[in-house]
Amino acid sequence: MIKLQNVNKYFYKDEPREVHALRDINLTIEDGEFSLFSGPSGCGKTTLLNAIGALDSVDSGHIFLDEREITTLGEDARTSLRLKEMGFIFQAYNLVPVLSVEENIGFIMKLQGFSDGEITQRVLELACILEIDKLLKSLPNSLSGGQQQRVAVARAVAAKPKIILADEPTANLDSANSKKLMDMMRELNEKEGISILFASHDELIRDSVRRVIKMNDGALV
Amino acid sequence: MYSLIVKMAWKNSFSRLSRTLLLITMIAVSMSMMIGIQGLYDGMANNMLDKNKRSASGDISIFAKEYRVQKDIKYRIKNAETIKKDLEGVAGVKAVVLRVKADGLGATARKSSFASLYGIDLEGEEKFGKFSEFLKEGEISFDNRGALIGLELAKTLKLRIGSKLIFSTQDVHGDINSISLKINAILQTTNISLDSNALFIDRKKVYKFLGINDGEVTQIAIMGEEESLENSLKDKYPEYDVKSFLELQPMMQMMQDMMFIFNSITFFIVMSVVFVGILGVMYVSILDRIREFGIMLGIGMHYKYIRMQIFLEAIFVSLSGYLSGAFLGAVLLVYLRDYGIDLSAFSDALEMWGYESVIHGTIKLSYFTTTFAAIITASILSILIPLRKIKKINPIDVIKAEK
Structure with missing residues (x-):
């Protein structure tokens, strides 16, 4: 469970161009949620996603992952938290270009110290679900956008994190690939029980998720 | 990982x-x-x-005290043959040669120049420093009043193979003696001092010429690179001047x-x-x-x-x-x-x-x-x-x- 209490975040604090990016956010996200932060551009949805993902700090308030407060953690502890508890899917896929699809999917598991046998088994399992099992030996650059995003999803899911944070995952995909991706992510959410949080203004995602958390001007509405 | x-x-x-x-x-x-x-x-x-090293000093040289300052043959090593035999038994010594040197004047009918006469033993020098490798022209031999001459000295005196010259110097009694020599070979050692001044002849002829006894020399040159050798020889021969190569040639x-x-x-x-x-x-x-x-x-x-x-x-x-x-x-x-x-x-x-x-x-x-x-x-x-x-x-x- 993720719990946010009175979370505030400013950009350019104490400067004339100061932006109050997150305003008194109070929110609880239960395990296994399939939710979307929705709102117009600049409303703070990505900032909130990044704060939850321990990628960004907040200026005040508290964020708890289960019972652990993550806002007070040091840089190393935040990196470890991201590695062990979270999975990330980015708009630009961000795969490691010199590693094969198979190695990219197993990357986080490798960092976590899983054995080669466990990694191979899990990679194959995910590749079959995401229909990229024929591409395991390929390099990311030889794949289409949709295929790369599926590899990114597999990488995020592989180590079975508590939560996956997906920021505009369909932004670079056509509608057919977007729908396919959302179907797959929903299936993963249901099969694996992983919480998945999206930040997007894609209607397709809004129609797919079970909960929409609306934001405007940095506040929940 | x-x-x-x-x-x-x-x-x-x-x-x-x-x-x-x-x-x-x-x-x-x-x-x-x-x-x-x-x-x-x-x-x-x-x-x-x-x-x-091969043409002159070896790794270590032994001189009589005062010789290097006075350059006078009265400061010579008198029991050189005995010392040579001793040295040949010392661990680390690879080769030993005896040399007699006298500075004097080399002259032809038209030219003259300062020259140093070296009395050497060709067989010993060959073992010591492959002496024959210094040959530039002619034949290494002391036959028929033969002498070997440094390349630059030969140029100075305008000497060729077969040319004759007179070398004059003071003998051990202070008398001026001369010896007539015929050039059998021209040598190039790339040792500047030798190439410019040296005349090599048979050591036995030098004894008679300088009026000194057989087996007396001005230098005992030793090949042997062990670092401890120099100190052990200094201890062994305190009555002589034992010098390492670099002490002799600081350049x-x-x-x-x-x-x-x-x-x-x-x-x-x-x-x-x-x-x-x-x-x-x-x-x-x-x-x-x-x-x-x-x-x-x-x-x-x-x-x-x-x-x-x-x-x-x-x-x-x-x-x-x-x-x-x-x-x-x-x-x-x-x-x-x-x-x-x-x-x-x-x-x-x-x-x-x-x-x-x-x-x-x-x-x-x-x-x-x-x-x-x-x-x-x-x-x-x-x-x-x-x-x-x-x-x-x-x-x-x-x-x-x-x-």
């Missing part, structure tokens, strides 16, 4: 193949040239030292030091170029991938693994450069050792300074070990600035920048 880091480092090292090959080529060429120059410098110095020490400085400067310049090369390539390579590193940090890869990856990338590239450079350098050194560089066009100037006109290189393991250490050090230093850049990355900035 580490196998993945090694794999990523290896693939990244060669992912920009032309850039990496350019750097490897730069390291290899710089290194092989540097090794070649070091080999040549050392070859020049060693050749000069070797010839000076050689200075020249060795000078060559060391030349080598060090060359080494520093080349390594600086290598350092800047690796730094430039690593810096650009890391800037190219700054987003990749930011994302890796973002998804949970610890900085220490990224640092290790970059370190390995630098090592892979520099090691490839080193291995190529070591191979090219070895080939170059073998060529220089076996064939040398022919600088005959400058032979007069070179010989004046005691160098041969064909310069041969030497090969030392230290060229490769010090270069290895320097290249690895340069590669480690070169990644410090790029690593600092990565350390400062805030993953969120990279992720924002992608949008």
Whole structure:
């Protein structure tokens, strides 16, 4: 469970161009949620996603992952938290270009110290679900956008994190690939029980998720 | 985990193949040239030292006290044959020769010049320093009043093979004596002093000529490189003046030091170029991938693994450069050792300074070990600035920048 209490975040604090990016956010996200932060551009949805993902700090308030407060953690502890508890899917896929699809999917598991046998088994399992099992030996650059995003999803899911944070995952995909991706992510959410949080203004995602958390001007509405 | 880091480092090292090959080529060429120059410098110095030892002082020389100051044959070693036999039994002594030297005047009908007469034993000198290798012209023989003459002295006195000259000096009683000699051979030792002044004749003739007894000499020269030998001989013969090669020829020490400085400067310049090369390539390579590193940090890869990856990338590239450079350098050194560089066009100037006109290189393991250490050090230093850049990355900035 993720719990946010009175979370505030400013950009350019104490400067004339100061932006109050997150305003008194109070929110609880239960395990296994399939939710979307929705709102117009600049409303703070990505900032909130990044704060939850321990990628960004907040200026005040508290964020708890289960019972652990993550806002007070040091840089190393935040990196470890991201590695062990979270999975990330980015708009630009961000795969490691010199590693094969198979190695990219197993990357986080490798960092976590899983054995080669466990990694191979899990990679194959995910590749079959995401229909990229024929591409395991390929390099990311030889794949289409949709295929790369599926590899990114597999990488995020592989180590079975508590939560996956997906920021505009369909932004670079056509509608057919977007729908396919959302179907797959929903299936993963249901099969694996992983919480998945999206930040997007894609209607397709809004129609797919079970909960929409609306934001405007940095506040929940 | 580490196998993945090694794999990523290896693939990244060669992912920009032309850039990496350019750097490897730069390291290899710089290194092989540097090794070649070091080999040549050392070859020049060693050749000069070797010839000076073989033709004159050996590793150690023994003189009568006062001889080196007074240059008078009354200060001579009287029981030289006994000492020679003793020395030949001393551990570390490889060869011993006895020489008698007298300074005087060499004269022809038209020319005269200062000259030093050396009474030597050809067989002993051959064993001591391969004396026949100094032959420039003629035949090494003392037959028929034969004498061997240094190249420059021959030029000064305008002597050829078969020419005659008179050498005059004071004998042990203070009387002026002369000896008529015929030139059987012209020698070039590249020892400036010998080439300019020396006349070599049979030692037995010199005894009679100078009025001294058989077995009395002015110098006992010893070959034997063990460092302890000099001190043990100083202890063994306190009544004599025991001198090492470098004490006798301080110019050689200075020249060795000078060559060391030349080598060090060359080494520093080349390594600086290598350092800047690796730094430039690593810096650009890391800037190219700054987003990749930011994302890796973002998804949970610890900085220490990224640092290790970059370190390995630098090592892979520099090691490839080193291995190529070591191979090219070895080939170059073998060529220089076996064939040398022919600088005959400058032979007069070179010989004046005691160098041969064909310069041969030497090969030392230290060229490769010090270069290895320097290249690895340069590669480690070169990644410090790029690593600092990565350390400062805030993953969120990279992720924002992608949008």
